[in-house]
Each structure stands twice: as structure tokens, then as C-alpha cells.
Amino acid sequence: MSYPIRVKACALIIKEESILLIEFNDQNGLHYNFPSGGVEAGESIMEGVKREAWEEACIEVDVGPLALVYEYAPHQNNFKYGETPTLALLFECEIKKGSTPKMPSKPDLNQTGVKWIKLSELHSIVLYPNIRDEIIAYAINKRNIEWIEESRLEGY
Template sequence: MQMPVHIVAALGIVENDQEEILIVKERRSDQWVFPGGQVEVGENLMDGLIREVKEESGIDVKVSHLTAIYSNTGTYKGHSGVKTVPTKVMFDYVCKPIGGELSSSDETSNSQWVKKNEVLDMVTSPALRTRFQAYLDFEGHVFYMDYVTQPEFKLKHKRTV
């Protein structure tokens, strides 16, 4: 039996004192997204998230609390030589900015603060819209959701844990 392989990732909903949310524009897709990404070997979730937010946006953050855990259980053809993208397990955290300055990176072409009520005007990915709505609906209980993104987004399961 082959051991299962999962990508583990963390995403930051970074909110400042003016009720603005940090978003970044991906170079690869030219879409606005929330900063975050894959946790590297030997790195814990929160350190990986802090590193990814800094790399993608220039902003230093403190992790506040977990809002949701997601499984993207769809597998599909990857890019950059990856034959099949495996199942992903993703953790969404609320973060607070503690320093740094907005910047772009090798992965992002722009980063900016957006009023909380305008985020969904800019973030178009159905999966990220669903995840932002979970952040908006958070009342102290962590959400768990299972979805697929290919060939189209489909939410398969949602509950609190």
C-alpha cells in the first residue's frame, strides 16, 4: 500500500484596526487572493503562515486564531511538472499585522488593504469566497469543509467542530 500524500497549507485572513483585509494578486493567475501557502518540511503551521504572508505581501503578522479547516479532496493535473496535485489540507487563521510594508514578490504582483465589505468584489475564486464567508460567519466554533475545485467548485461537506 502506498502512503497517502497530502499538501498542508495555511491561509491568513489578515485584518487591521481599520477593518481592512490584506489581499495579494497572484502573478500566475492574475487573481486577488489571501496570503498563505504550503508549509515546508520541518516547519509548523503558524511559522509557515507567518513566512508566507511576509513573502507574499511584505507584512509581518501575529497569528490570532483558527477559523476553519478545509480538505480539497479533488486531484487534478498540476503545473510546473507536477503530474497530479494531491489532496490538500488547509488551515485558515485570522492574523493581525505587527509591522512591515506592503510589497510584491516573485509570487505576487500587488498587495493591498481592502475594506472588509469590499473583499468579495475583488476575490473571485469560489473556494476563496466560501472561505472568506466562513471567516465572516465565525462565532467561536471552527468550521470544517470538504470541497473540490476541479473541474468546478463543489462544496461537499460543511460543519463546525
């Protein structure tokens, strides 16, 4: 039995008490997401994080440690975000020098902005997924999850 799951690569960018988010306005109203998206075939998760940051915010990033992991299991959530199980991996990222966040020339459907939101104002917006408390706690504690890539391990 196969268990298809979407792996989502996410850039968590926190700078000067603000977080960089992608703004959308669609049938769900105004809401925000991280620069993120599904990992493509033939791409590592780290490559996916970099690509998504570029595609959605026109920035080059250095991908740091794994910060948070989020799972969406449709059957446990009344299928509110669809039928595809998703595992989202949020990596702490830094914007490379000389790179400035802006709207791409060909944005995702319904993307209306690239915004810095103050952490103190995070509870006044709609963030998908609703992990505002976890983001604030992460910004305070900076407790990372170790990310191990087979390609970097010493062979026997």
C-alpha cells in the same frame, strides 16, 4: 498505502472592514489569494503562517486562533487545481506594530500586488479558493476553531 497531502498555512488578516490579500495575474487572469503557502519540512504550521506573511507581504504577524479549514480533493473537483490534495488552515492574524504590508523585493511568480480589499467588495474579485461568503461570515461571527499543539500540552 501513502496519501500525500499538501498542508497550506494561511494568514487571514481582517482590519477595519478590509482583508489583506495577495494579488496575482497569470493564465487565470487577475485573482487574489491569502498570504499563504505550503508548510516546509522542519517547520510548524504557525511558523509557516509567519514565514508566508513575511515572504508575500513583508509583514510580521501574531498568529491567533484557527479560523477556517479548506480541503481541496482533486478527484472530487475534476483536478481543476492540479493533482495534489491540499488542506489549507487559515489562522486569524494581526499585523505587528511597525509592520506595513508591501510587495516583497523578490515576489512569487505572477504576484502583482499586496492589497487591502473591503469586505463589502469581496464579491467583485476572484478569490482562490472561492470562500468569499465564508470569510464574510467569519468576519461577522468570529467563531474560531480550537487549535491544539502537542508541544503546549501538559505531560503525564
